[in-house]
Amino acid sequence: MMRTRPLKVALLGCGVVGSEVARIMTTHADDLAARIGAPVELAGVAVRRPSKVREGIDAGLVTTDATALVKRGDIDVVVEVIGGIEPARSLITAAFEHGASVVSANKALLAQDGAALHAAAGEHGKDLYYEAAVAGAIPLIRPLRESLAGDKVNRVLGIVNGTTNFILDKMDSTGAGYQEALDEATALGYAEADPTADVEGFDAAAKAAILAGIAFHTRVRLDDVYREGMTEVTAADFRSAKEMGCTIKLLAICERSEDGASVTARVHPAMIPLTHPLASVRGAYNAVFVESDAAGQLMFYGPGAGGSPTASAVLGDLVAVCRNRLNGATGPGESAYADLTVSPMGEVVTRYHISLDVADKPGVLAQVATVFAEHGVSIDTVRQQGKDGEASLVVVTHRASDASLTGTVEALRKLDTVRGVASIMRVEGE
């Protein structure tokens, strides 16, 4: 049953993702029409530089006036792939007001203003879909929102930033330092000229906020996500990790507390056992573990970025939103009914690997062990190594709260016999 009036799509942004969306809409028009039940038509493309030649896109569709495009009134779906907060937010809001549903790939905006955007979509009876905002082509939002809708998710643990995974993988496999690995990532196009959003964990933190919100049916703001970048991970940390049978990954971790009453979300580098499936995620790939009551452990793996993979996710959403429109229905909106407490980092419970530079004399280990005990942090293993009157002490703890660990480290720094805290790294995935 094919409807002949085409659904009209406005594309906002025509960079690496947008141009690929436009290309597939053209080359696979028949497939999309068959899957949706009606043809879809590119009705307008808003760009910043209209003079740039865009192969396969009718020049008559190109405009610099994105606002006029979303307000035309005949647009069924607005696809937003410009990124950033403004003008994306105003354009999406205007789209809902003027009768369109929205497909977005904008993690920063969704993480910051997801609740308001969902409210606007709901008010106007429109869809807001954003599979492409997290982990590129990997179906993750839809499995969490729909496939696991009858289950209770307890943890989401994943590698959600390809740039940093490329850098850490390079450091792991070659022994390179951070700067050297970053330089290679930049040269190969895996890192942007200003890599801050990736290497400082801002990108992963936005994704963690989105994932935690969906997984726990609770609003999780970007500010709720603890964030620690990976710029201070050293070649020495990788050597320590290897001694532990681990590697180091930048992880996004969203967890329900053991009593179920609260949740946490965080992004930081962590040691993870080589036997864990996330340890073997190479290059710029992404992978996300989801643990739930009934399903157990699921893993989703694939390319986390890039024009084509992101376009695949955008187009999957586009098909869904178009089908909903033909049905006169909408898909699942925001689900925040559980409204759980979002706890600060201090309440996170995990294990720690701590390297201390200490004086090489009798009694040091006893002193250090006493500090751990006083703060309620139980020690799993200690390794002591002497060198010329100095020694290093590597302590791996049992599970303890981040607050206890912070207190322990503050007290350790005050000991005369502790010359310095060389590194502290969390140990995950056990």
Added chain:
Amino acid sequence: MMRTRPLKVALLGCGVVGSEVARIMTTHADDLAARIGAPVELAGVAVRRPSKVREGIDAGLVTTDATALVKRGDIDVVVEVIGGIEPARSLITAAFEHGASVVSANKALLAQDGAALHAAAGEHGKDLYYEAAVAGAIPLIRPLRESLAGDKVNRVLGIVNGTTNFILDKMDSTGAGYQEALDEATALGYAEADPTADVEGFDAAAKAAILAGIAFHTRVRLDDVYREGMTEVTAADFRSAKEMGCTIKLLAICERSEDGASVTARVHPAMIPLTHPLASVRGAYNAVFVESDAAGQLMFYGPGAGGSPTASAVLGDLVAVCRNRLNGATGPGESAYADLTVSPMGEVVTRYHISLDVADKPGVLAQVATVFAEHGVSIDTVRQQGKDGEASLVVVTHRASDASLTGTVEALRKLDTVRGVASIMRVEGE
């Protein structure tokens, strides 16, 4: 916006999956209601043995008359977890006729009669969902039907049977033979008393038919799926695989031909490189690779069977179907518009590992190589090993059609110098 009239669910079957569905519907009733937008109520449970005590299920709901239950007329969703062809097929058909949508976990029925069931659902404007029919809790049907709806899937390659993966993993890690590993699987409850459906590949073939149909938007009948079990895989095959840097897995492979005009679906044991992510799928876990034009390579991993994981998939579908019902809409139905040719096994192109027992005398290799050349099968490597006048010859080919390989092997068997073909195994995942 919560509707107060509950949606009524009829549960057909109350074994390991059904009892878990009922349990979660009861214990997580509030969550389900919040996610659906209306409460769901267990309105009847059809069982074979009504006298059995079922904890947590009101005895007044239990009936042996499944037909009367699905025909009651007030049922919103029928959940079918009895399995097998009849009476499941008649019950599902009756459910549609009497106004209910259906969630099923029945791979055998879907593989055999999916088209007719989809037609019945469509005729009555009802939903037919069956995420649980393939790979247990792993979201796979929904990602293929929805997330990748804007992409072009070229291959689905996976481990979709936990019993056989447990057995093969055991053979690989312990050097055990097939029977010994099967006995252990049976003792641990991973294999049924009659393991035929699993070890002969019938179960995996049903899943391959379902996956191929969805992936390629083409009807793929169970008879279209080439099927070879894993009962003849030997410890010697594993040793050969190790020499190749491979392990052996029972794979379901659905592929589009290189010219895009036809597809194939098959289930057989195959060597797969240890570096391939599927090689490290342990025990009874399932994992499926999906390769598409835009998304690239995606992998989905998780528990492929068991009461709770399967119940998770059933409940995800239940939530979706209930939402659709409240929306007055239906989800995606069968999509078979592409109607591609389903080619027979002979047209499959892959690589082969062949072990021959040959006479240990000059000229044998030349004879054998000539036979391969005459059939257009190009040899990658040959390894020759002599022992007491006999020798073994291990040939690994480049990519060739299955028909060419079959012809080659027939001709080899006719050579005086070839005493026997010890094993033929396909090599995949490269």
